[in-house]
Every structure is written in C-alpha cells, then in structure tokens.
Amino acid sequence: MMQSLIDFVREHYCTNDFIPLHAPVFSGNEKTYVTETIDSTFVSSVGAFVDRLEHDMAAYTGSERAVATVNGTAALHVSLRLLDVGPGDYVITQPLTFVATCNAIAYCGATPIFVDVDRYTLGLSPKALAEWLATHAYRDDCGYCRRREDNGVIRACLPMHTFGHPADLDGLVRVCQEWGLALLEDAAESLGSTYHGRHTGTVGDLGTLSFNGNKVITTGGGGMILADQALGERAKHLTTTAKQPHAYEYVHDELGYNYRLPNLNAALGCAQLEQLEAYLAEKRQLAADYAACLAGSDVTFITEPEGCRSNYWLNGVLCADRDHRDQLLKVTNEQGIMTRPIWQLMNRLPMYANSPAGDLTNALWLEARVVNLPSSVRQETEEPS
Template sequence: MFDALIRFVREQYRSDDFIPLHAPVFAGRERDYVTDTLDSTFVSSVGAYVDRFERDTAAYTGSPRAVATVNGTAALHIALQLAGVEPGELVITQPLTFVATCNAIAYCSAEPVFIDVDRHTLGLSPGALETWLTDNARVGDDGLCRTRDNGQVIRACVPMHTFGHPADLDGLVDVCARWKLALVEDAAESLGSFYKGRHTGTFGALGTLSYNGNKIITTGGGGMILAGEELGARAKHLTTTAKKPHPYEYVHDELGYNYRLPNLNAALGCAQLEQLEAFIATKRELAARYAAHLAGSELQFVTEPAECRSNYWLNAVICSSHEQRDALLKATNDKGVMSRPIWALMNRLPIYAHCRKGDLSNAEWLEARVVNLPSSVLPKEISE
C-alpha cells in the first residue's frame, strides 16, 4: 500500500527526485515587483507595496482592515493584546496546533487552556468548549468569564483552522458570545478557506494570517491581522512602534512593537496573492486525486468540512493505528517523499504541561494517527 502511495505522489509531481512537503511556487510577477522595490530604494517598512498588500488582503478576505506584520506569531500577539488579554489571565485554545499559537498567548503573560478538537474538522470543538466552561467557569456580575475555583479571568478563545480546514465557526461564535469570550481566529494556515461563503479569520473580534515560506502563499516571512476599522487602526499603531504621525519629530505615545513587514517582503506577497486562486484550484485538484487514490484503503483522507471551501494547505491522512502511522512515515521518508506527523500536543510540551485542560480524547487519537503528505502546488503543465 505504501509503495503504491509513493508511486502515486511521484506521478503527481512527475519527479524521481526528493519531493518536499510544501514548497513555494514563484510563477507570477514576483521578480518584477521585488526589482521595482529595489529600484525605489524603499525596501524596509515604509513603501507602496506594504499599503497595497494590506488593501488587497482586506479586499480578498472581506475584512474591513488588514495590517501586515513581520510574521504570523507577531500578528497573533498583537491580536490578543487588542482583544484585551492581560497578564495572569487565561486564553482557551486547542492542544492540536503549532506552538506559535500558545507562544503568542504566553507573550501576553497569559496562560493557555487546552480544549479538545472535533475529528471531522481537526479544530477546536464547540461541544468540548461548552462542556469545560459549564464545569469550570461562570460569568460574573462584572460580565467577565471566570474560573469557578479561583476567579481567574478567561478572556479569549483562539481556535486554529488546521491544515486550512475551517473549524466549526457557527458553534464557536455562539459559545464565545454566551460566555463573554473574545474570539480570535488563528487562520495562519487557512488563507483562501471559506466557511459558509465567508473567509476564515473574519468571524471573531480579530483574525491572523501567516505568510511563512511553507504557507499557501509566502512573503518569505510575514503575517497579517484582520480586524474592524477601529481595532485595525490600533493594530497598525502598535505594530509600527506606536509612533504618532509627524513630519519630523519622533513621538511614541505608548509601548509599541517593531513588527512591521518590510516593503521587500510585501512586494513578494502582492505577486503571490495575484496567484492565490490558481494555487487553490491546483491544490484542490491534488486533494481530489489523493481522495480517489486512497478510497477503500486503510488510510482515511481528511476532507473539508461540510459547507466549507478549504485551501487544502496540507493534505492529511488518518492511519488506522500509531504503528501504521510510524510505518508510513518511515516508508515515505526513506524513499525521498517527505511526510510529517501532526504536531505533538501542546500540553505535552514542558513549557505548557502545567496548564489547565479538558478531556483531550480526540486530539490524542488524532496525534497518534495523522500524517501529512506532499502538498505543493502542482506545476502548471501537470495540473492542466
């Protein structure tokens, strides 16, 4: 079975060489825009491409405002601050995520609470969230959600759209509204993914995107905050060292951050964004081919949730057991076809092992079985 899968992957990319998990594709006007930036000499954090990248991203996602940052973790850090997260508070998230989600919470001197995921979305479960809050929290007379045992404030909830598949946003929006939690979406992996016709990252108070080199489009390194006009303006101020506009004076009116995306990176992002829909089309075609090839096998291909359009950033299969997972990882990597397991659960990491958590049965089940397979955009001549 594994040999057939390896042959299938090589047939998709028409290559006998090493096949990476997800490589960037530069097939548009990247060189033109980057060269234009070099010629302008505006290569740092001030330049026309930064403004354009923000405008184009806002238009594509339907967000009132988009604010570019140096990476996705920085975007999430500022989003959490703007959501009101303060030192000593709790922020609910899922254990099945990349460590940056939790690190951004820790940057606020807050602490994550780990709640289980749904198997069909791989994202934070509204049902598990409701159960944990009912058993462990209350909404006080001050309108704040607090723990029952010591009154610690639970300020926000951060779902992550795993591998580009939207979490159950209707359910999460409902639970967060009733329990007075700020919803901040970690949409780092889901640019181009839509939940019931609406782009991920636009359902909560704020959302964040990532443009790391392995994402569906890249700026080399970069991120974006999605927000309404008021919070978006605050995000722009905080990420640009909190400098007040002035013709020549340096006036900084609060603690700010040098989280600005350089114009050089934004130029790359503008060219990449122009190709996003074409990238998604080929990735969805690749996902359909995986699903057809694996139909009836022991490997269950992970498909998009109902009423969603996933970007299929990373293709994933669920193995029948942990032993089969390890065998698949060894077989593919030994043959030069890159595959990776899902992340170790965040509550297993020493830095977060002390954090509160609910029952994590689904996350633990998935951790033992999920494998990511090569997911790069197919070359144009192959995808057609």
Template sequence: MFDALIRFIRDEYRTDAPIPLHAPQFPGREREYLLETIESTFVSSVGAFVDRFEHDMAAYTGAPRAVATVNGTAALHVALMLAGVRAGDLVVTQPLTFVATCNAIAYCGAEPVFVDVDRHTMGLSPAALQTWLEEHAALDDAGSCRLRRDGRAVRACLPMHTFGHPADLDGLVEVCARWRLPLVEDAAESLGSLYHGRHTGTFGQLGTLSFNGNKIITTGGGGMVLADEALGTRAKYLTTTAKRPHPYEFIHDEVGYNYRLPNLNAALGCAQLEQLDGFVAAKRALAERYAALLAGSGLQFVREPAGCRSNYWLNAVICDGHAERDALLAATNERGVMTRPIWQLMNRLPAYAHCLHGDLSVAQWLEARVVNLPSSVPAGAA
C-alpha cells in the same frame, strides 16, 4: 498501498529527487515586483507594496481592515492584546496546533487552557468548549468570564483552522457569545478557505494570517491582522512602534512593537496574492486525486467539513493506528518523499505541561494517527 502512494506522489511532481512537504511556487510577477522595490530604494518598512498588500488582502478576505506584520506569530500576539488579553489571564485554545498559537498567548503573560477538538475538523470543538466552561467557569456580576476556583479571567477563545480546514465557526461564535469571550481566529493555515461562503479569519473579533515560506502564498516571512476599522487602526499603530505622526520629531507615547512587514516582503506577497485563486484550485484538484487514490485503502483521506471550501494547505490521512502511522512515515521518508506526523499535543510540551486542560481524547486519537502528505502546488498546475 505505500508503494502505490509513493509512485503517485512522484508522478504528480515529476521528479526522482527528494520531494518536500510544501514548497513555494513563484510563476508570476515576483521578480518584477522585487526589482521595482529595489529600484525604488524603499525596501524596509515603508513603501507602496505594504499599503497595496494590506488593501488587497482586506479585499480578498472581506475584512474591513488588514494590517501587515513581520510574521504570523507577531500578528497573533497583537490580536490577543487588542482582544484584551493581559498578564495572568487564561485563553482557551486547542492542544492540536502549531506551537506559535500558544507562544503568542505566553507573550501576553497569559496561559492557554486546552480543550478538545472535533474529529471532522481537527479544530476546536464548541461542545468541548461549552463543557469546560460549564465545569470550571462562571460569569461574574460585571459579565466577565472567570475561573471559579481562583477568579482568574478567561479572557478569549483562540481556535486554529487546522491544515486549512475551517473549524465549526457557528458553534464557536455561539458559545463565545454566551460566555462573553472575544473570539480570535488563528487562520494562519487557511488563507483561501471559506466557511459557508465567508472567509476564515473574519468571524471573530480579530483574525490572523501567516505568509511563512511553507504557506499557500508566501512573503518569505510575514503575517496579517484582520479586524474592523477601529481595531485595525490600533493594530497598525502598535505594530509600527507606537509612533505618532510628526514631520520630524520621534513621539512614542506607549510601548509599541517593531512588527512591521518590509516592503520587499510585501512586494513578493502582492505577486503571490495575484495567483492565490489558481493555487487554491490546484491544491483542491490535488486533494481530489489523493482522495480517489486512497478510497478503500487503510488510509482515510481528510476531507473538508460540510459547507466549507478548504484550501487543503496540507493534505492529511488518518492511519488505522500508531504503528501504521510510523510505518507510513518510515516508508515514505526513506524513499525521499517527505511526510510528517501531526504536531505533538501542546500540553505535552515542557512550557505548557502545567496548563489547565479538559478531556483531550479526540486530540490524542488524532495525534497517534494523522500524517501529512506532500501538498505543494504541482509545477504548472496553477
């Protein structure tokens, strides 16, 4: 099977050269917009493309407001702050994620609590969330969710849409409402993904996106906060150094953050966003070809959850076990086809090994078996 898979990937990308996991494509107006930005001299944090990128992203996702940031981690940091997360708080999240999810919690002085994922979504499990809260938390007289053993506030819930596949948002929204927890969606990987026809990142109080070089569209580095008008206005203020408007004075009336997205990056993003529908269609078509190839093999292709449209940011397979996973990784990488295992669970990392967690058996099962396959948009496919 490995030989057939490698031949298939090389035929898809029409090359004998090394094949990356996910490379950006720039077939649109990227050069034109970048040159326009350079000629305008507005290459830093002020410029027309920043405003346009925010407006167009809000329109695309259906969010009332979109606020551009320098990267996705900065967006997540600000979103958690706006959700009320403070030093000493707890934020419930999943152990199967990229480390930035947990780092943003730590930037607030808070700690993650890890609960299990659903196998079919690889995202935070509503049932596991409910179980952990029932066993360890309670609502106080003011209606705040607190840890029973020491009274620490459980301040927010932070799911991540793994590889672009939407988590069970109906279930998460219901549990969070029951426990009065703000829901903040880490939609870094799921731009273009829909849950029952609605864009990921718009179900919680806040959502965040990433435009890193390996995402479905890129600004080189960049992120976005999705919010309502009030929180969006607050996000814009905090991410632009908390500077009050004035013709010439520098007035900063609280601690702010220099998280602004440069106009150069936004120009690239505007050109990329114009092509997003084509990128999603091409990646979904690639996923179907992977699924057809692997049908009946020992590699189970990860399909989108029922009722969802995934962007299939990274295609993934589930191997029979850890040994089969390692064999696939070795065979492909030795022949110049980049594949990668899923992330090491966050509770295994030194920075987060002390954090509270529930039963993580599903996450552990996936950790031992999941491999990502090359997922770039094939040249000319979009």
C-alpha cells in the same frame, strides 16, 4: 497502499528526486516586483507594496481592514493585545496546533487552557468548549468569564483552522457570546478557505494569517491581522512602535512593537496573491486525486467539513493506529517522500505542561493517526488568464 501512494506522488510531481511537504512556487511577477522595490530604495516597513498588499488582502478576504506584520506569530501577539489579554489572564485554545498559537498567548503573560478538538474539523470543539466552561468557569457580576479554581479572567478563545479546514465557527461564536469571550481566529493555514461563504479569519472579533515560506502564498516571512476599522487602526499603531504622526519629532504614546512587514517582503506577497486562485484550484484538484488514489485503502483521507471550502493547505490521512502511522512515515521518508505527523499536543511541551486542560480524547486520537502528505503547487502552475 504505501507503494501506490509513493508512485502517485512521484507521478504527480514528475520527479524521482526528493519531494518536500510544501514548497513555495515563484512563477509570476515576484522578481519584477522585488526588483522594483530595490530600485525604489523603499525596502523596509514603508512602501507602496505594503499598502497594496493590505488593500488587496482586505478585498480578497472581505475584511474591513488588513494590517501586515512581520510574521503570523506577531499578528497573533498584537491581536491578543487588542483584545486586552494580559498578565494573569487565560486564553482557551486547542492542544492540536502549531506552537506559535500558544507562544503568542504566553508573550502576553497569559496562560493557555487546552480544550479538545472535533475529529471532523481538527479544530476546537464547541461542544467540548461549552462543557469545560460549564464545569470550570462562571461569569461574575461584571460579566467577566472567570476560572473557578483561581478566579482568573478567561479573556478569549483562540481556535486554529487546522491544515486549512475551517473549525465549527457558528458553534464557537454561540459559546463565546454566552460566556463573554472574545473570539480570535488563527487562520495562519487557511488563506482561501471559507466557512459558509465567509473567509476564515473574518467571523470572529479578529483573525490572523501567515505568509511563511511553507504557506499557500508566501512573503518569505510575514503575517496579517484581519480586523474592523477601529481595531485595524489600533493594530497599525501598535505594530509601528506606537509612533504618533509628526513631521520630525519621535513621539511614542504607549508600548508598541516593531512588527511591520518590510516592503521587500510585501512585493513578493503581491505577486503571490495574483496567483492565489490558480494555486487553490490546483491544491483542490490534488486533494481530489489523493482521495481517489486512497479510496478503499487502509487510510482515510481527511476532507473539508460540510458547508466549508478548504484550501487543502496540507493534505492529510488518518491511519488505523500509531504503529500504522509510524510505518507510513518511515517508508515514505526513506523513499524521499517527505511526510510528517501532526504536531505533538501542546500540553505535552515542557512550557505548557502545567497549563489547565480538559478531556483531550479526540486530540490524542488524532495525534496518534494523522500523517500529512506532499501538498506543494507544481512549478508549472501559471497565473489564470
């Protein structure tokens, strides 16, 4: 299986050179728009391309508002603040995620609570969430959800759409409504993915996107907050140092952040967004080709959940066990094919080792088996006519 996989990847990317896990492609108007931005001298946090990217991203995702930020972690941080997460609070999230999800919680002075994922979505499990809350939480007379052990307020639930595969949002919404929890979707990896026809990041109270260099489209660095009009206005205010409009005075009315996306980056993003549908079509075709290549082998290709449309940001397989996983990683990387394991569980990291956690059976099972395969769009992809 390993040699046939290596042969498939090299044939797909038409090279015997090193093949990365996910590299950006710049085949459209990127240079034109960036040059236009430089010529305008508006290269920082104010400019036409910032406004355009926010408008176009809101239209694409179906969100009422989209607010650009300097990166996806900043988008998560501000979104948690919008949900009133603060020192001493708890936020429930999944242990199987990129560290930025948990770091944003810690930036607020809050503590993550780790609840298990579902194997078929790789995302936070509504069943595990309901079971953990029933055992460890209660709602007080004011409707706040509190942790039984110390009466701390559990303010929000933060699932992540792993590798672009949507989590079970209907189930999560039901549990969050029952327990009075805000729902913030970390959709950093799932631009272009839909859950029963709705774009990820638009089902919960808030959603966030990432445009890092390894994402489906990139602004170099960058992120986006998806929100309704009211929260969107407040997000814009907080990310622009909480500065009040004035002809010349500097008036800041609360603690804000210098989190705005520069116009130079937004120009790159606008050009990338024009090509998104072509990128998604190729990525979904690559996923289908991987599935066909690996059919009947000793690994299982990870497919989109039922009723969902995944962007297949990263294509992944399930190995039989950790030894099999490690062998696949070793052989492919030695052959110049970049493959990677899933992240180490967050509760294993030193800064989160003392955070509360439930039974993480599924997360542990996946940690020992998942390998991600090269998933870049090929350089010859062109904008659809």
